[in-house]
Amino acid sequence: MSEHTKDEHAPQGEQIPQSEPAPSGGPTQQGPTRELDRREFVRLIAGLGISAAAAGWVWSAFLAHNDPAEEVNGHGEGPYxxxxxxxxxxxxxxxxxxxxxxxxxxxxxxxxxxxxxxxxxxxxxxxxxxxxxxxxxxxxxxxxxxxxxxxxxxxxxxxxxxxxxxxxxxxxxxxxxxxxxxxxxxxxxxxxxxxxxxxxxxxxxxxxxxxxxxxxxxxxxxxxxxxxxxxxxxxxxxxxxxxxxxxxxxxxxxxxxxxxxxxxxxxxxxxxxxxxxxxxxxxxxxxxxxxxxxxxx
Amino acid sequence: MSAAVQQQRKSFNLFSPFWFWIGFLGIVILIGLYATFLIMTKGLVVTNLTDLTPWGLWIILDLSCIGLGAGAFSISAITYILGQDQFKRLARVAVFIGILGYSGALMALFFDIGRPDRFWHGWVFWNVHSMLWEVTMCITLYFTVLTFEVFPMVVELPFLKRFTWLQNFAHRVHDYTPVLAIVGLGLSLLHQSSLGGTYGVVVGRAALFRATMPILFIVSAVAGGISFTVFITLVVQWIGKRTLVSNNALFAAGQISGAILLLYLYMRFWDTTAGNYGYVPGRSEAFTTLSSGTYAVTFWTWEIFLGGLLAAILLIRARFRQNILLLLIGSGLAAIGLVANRWHTTLLAFTEPLSENPPMTDPLVGSYTPAWTEWAITFMVISILAMIFSLGIKFLPAFRDMSEQTEAAH
CATH class of the missing domain: 3.30.70.20 (Alpha-Beta Plaits)
Structure with missing residues (x-):
């Protein structure tokens, strides 16, 4: 495992508390239980936000077809x-x-x-x-x-x-x-x-x-x-x-x-x-x- | 070092069995190219596909390639996310098989669609509601991930050594392998399932319209994909008389796929039992066709007993699995079981009359036997993959014999 993997392991480490004590070497330390520094935290939140927005957009577009109450062209407006x-x-x-x-x-x-x-x-x-x-x-x-x-x-x-x-x-x-x-x-x-x-x-x-x-x-x-x-x-x-x-x-x-x-x-x-x-x-x-x-x- | 050089020289003997094998594949590819010419000039009329059986052999090839390529994401996830380093070498083989499998799937689809010139429409014109749209996007993205995973192996080739910028870039990419494993896992969890969903959402065909389809597809793909990786590794080791992966890693991978195969059989059992509890129009007829009709022999033999139960037993029981021959048979059978499942699922869809509702009794049922053009192109695709695989496994430094290669810096 190399140092480039730290971004991905940080959130995991945060979600799953591990029994090992965190190394005391400060924010640049690597390891599964390392704390997030501010920049990583902002990046994580921004990433989650963008993913959530994208997923939400796809989901709403997906549901647009599925509303049983919504007819494509219901009886009422225009010719049927x-x-x-x-x-x-x-x-x-x-x-x-x-x-x-x-x-x-x-x-x-x-x-x-x-x-x-x-x-x-x-x-x-x-x-x-x-x-x-x-x-x-x-x-x-x-x-x-x-x-x-x-x-x-x-x-x-x-x-x-x-x-x-x-x-x-x-x-x-x-x-x-x-x-x-x-x-x-x-x-x-x-x-x-x-x-x-x-x-x-x-x-x-x-x-x-x-x-x-x-x-x-x-x-x-x-x-x-x-x-x-x-x-x-x-x-x-x-x-x-x-x-x-x-x-x-x-x-x-x-x-x-x-x-x-x-x-x-x-x-x-x-x-x-x-x-x-x-x-x-x-x-x-x-x-x-x-x-x-x-x-x- | 000198041994490796000698090995390289020896392999350029054009009369060796290896080059006969490559030549044989080349002939199959040439026949397929003639079929390609026919398809491209005359259209899909030269196949046996009809309006009532619009999907056939190439869709089965596509689904099988993707299912058997599932070893790439599964073993990568086990290795890099769960940190099981003993699978690193197996993961490399799996990723190589994976990128070839997905290439095969893309080739199969390219022939299958009526307008190959418009293959790019899937990326430009979106219908996010379509399972196939999701599959298109995910497969494209995952193919990119696989490309990045294979790239560092390819640039290790001696004649690429002098491009230092390429080497540097490959090293950076290689460092991101765990990230790629995570992205690959996410994408595969989406599209392996939604391929089953492609069938599962077809409301008009009761044999397919089951919410279990996505789950069954991904679970069977993980079992079949890992098995296929083990199987191919064993075949390469046997024919090439070398060691690619340690036996312990192969045994462990076999055990994992056996356990998942058993889980799949359990799910399949309840899906079949509960799904056919009473008479369900269309579905019951299809199940009869499967279990005691046209497909009964292949279904019970290859999908259930040999490709399912026997494979699971051989892989799960340590005494069997640790016998290389039985591991070879077990993992091979599991892969065959996956292909048989995709075959039956696809063709069964069209044996069911569309007109089972009250007024209509004329059955709109198709019948289908693949035409020679379809077989020729299927074997061409398989041969292209086998050829690239054979060359890659022989010449890529990543697949050198374990005794020659010390695990350096990886």
Missing amino acids: WVMVIDLEACIGCERCVYACQATNDTDSEHRWNILLTDEETFGQPVFITRPCMHCEHAPCVEVCPVAATYHREDGLVMMDYQRCIGCRYCMVACPYGVRVFNWDDREDETDNEMVPTWGTPEINRRPRGVAEKCTFCSQRIDLAYETGLRPGYDRAVTPACVNICPTEARRFGDLNDPESPVSRAMKGRQAVVLRENLGTHPRVYYLLPEAEEGEEA
């Missing part, structure tokens, strides 16, 4: 965008899947919006189409190491493709499996078989090596903010999957507006969210089929 999917009306035609693939120019193997079929729960096939849930407490947003996925001001969960490093922790964290990855280079190819039958691409293909997911067609919602059109009412600013649905099983709009298509669709129906127990507060509500289970109409 939700999607409502009526499981009774859905016939499993997959048109929303195709329209999404065309509009957002996704790969057919890595779609943003997919169809899942439940054959058992209700005695007859129930078709569940699954976009991104745009959770208020989104696990993907919480885990992204570079904050490349984030809540924008209106609460939608967005991706910054220029920042994403492609670590795929968001894909591990997403409880709904909505996230897909750009395993391949697609930027220069024109191979989207859903174009032009089911729509035209409205956004650029994403670069190789980044994660992506459904955006609720955020480019259209942005257009709504610019033009004053209302998503859910005006087709130009409503997500492509909602527009194309032949049975009106999918609706989109502002839940804070009691007259919006989503508010009206939910009236009198039993709505569920997927994996509610996780506390993610999804913005996609599923309306349960009424007939078989005898729920109130």
Whole structure:
């Protein structure tokens, strides 16, 4: 042990009293039980203070995500965008899947919006189409190491493709499996078989090596903010999957507006969210089929 | 002195087994470089990773490298903070293994991320809420600590002797070894655990979502890391026919890691028992997969019986541990147990359907077998580490035979 170690051993010696008597040689003496001189004491306190401030800052930033009472964009101020999917009306035609693939120019193997079929729960096939849930407490947003996925001001969960490093922790964290990855280079190819039958691409293909997911067609919602059109009412600013649905099983709009298509669709129906127990507060509500289970109409 | 010079001359015989070994590693590295070329030009599409199994072999490599590198901080802390000077030489080996382990982890991550060109984003764009952010920061800082710890050993090389300013700086750095040990302990206590936390906070996957994950990770890393250091030291001594570390220090280190391994097995037992007490959706299925399904054979063999219980018995019981061969087997098994644990933990995460809540029954489950490119890069990383380690252990004066080197001034 050399003399340079004295700074670190001094505080230890102070905290853990040792049985040996302190050497009587004065403040420059070395040894485990030596007293601190003033300069060392000031340095120690300053070091502790700086560490505590840094730790406090990190801790408060950490907790900012965790307050259960604090919603990212609560019901009340501004629009509360939700999607409502009526499981009774859905016939499993997959048109929303195709329209999404065309509009957002996704790969057919890595779609943003997919169809899942439940054959058992209700005695007859129930078709569940699954976009991104745009959770208020989104696990993907919480885990992204570079904050490349984030809540924008209106609460939608967005991706910054220029920042994403492609670590795929968001894909591990997403409880709904909505996230897909750009395993391949697609930027220069024109191979989207859903174009032009089911729509035209409205956004650029994403670069190789980044994660992506459904955006609720955020480019259209942005257009709504610019033009004053209302998503859910005006087709130009409503997500492509909602527009194309032949049975009106999918609706989109502002839940804070009691007259919006989503508010009206939910009236009198039993709505569920997927994996509610996780506390993610999804913005996609599923309306349960009424007939078989005898729920109130 | 003349003996040392002769030793040095002898080692430059290019037809010795040593250089065949280096040549073999070089070939593995060349194959890996071809895979690297494919990954860099075509992207991760040449792996078997999918949207449903986004993490695979390279993450296991990363976790294993960091876990096995834990000997560096553990043995340094025992040596310099607890003042157990008999471990000084072992600590030197541990720190060398440590810096290589962390280099391997960084290499694995570099290949694994989809945008290696943006690896620096982790330092610039912060999300302090992310476990991976914490891991990134801690690993970077700890890698710096390890660099400072290894630096004095490297500048002892004969051809660097004439740079006096370098020597002076190295001496100053060397004097701060106990400080580095303290900083390294702090950083390791953070990131070894938060690597487990990386899995432990994934709320959507019940098999992983356990508050015990960080604790299990660090305790197993300390046991496996110390064992791995002992194991590698024994292998080097056996093949190189020289003495790096005194037997007593190896026995004592083996005993410590055995005790910690036993503690880990105890914690693991209660984590498994209490965590699967009733039916927990997702977790129970995953445990079935682990204990009687796809992973049953490797789980029971390598993680529990050989890498866990047998290793603990061999290391704890003095009569076994003080037999060099049994110490070699015991410490090697403990290290294998750690790798098996990281393997199972990572892959188990993705065998569990994401859709166990009422409406959905289509299981979104991935299946995964690593592609040859993934194996090639994994073996390339391991070979690079083995090559640097072999060269370092042969030529660095810090690792000279104990009989040749008197412990001067350290």
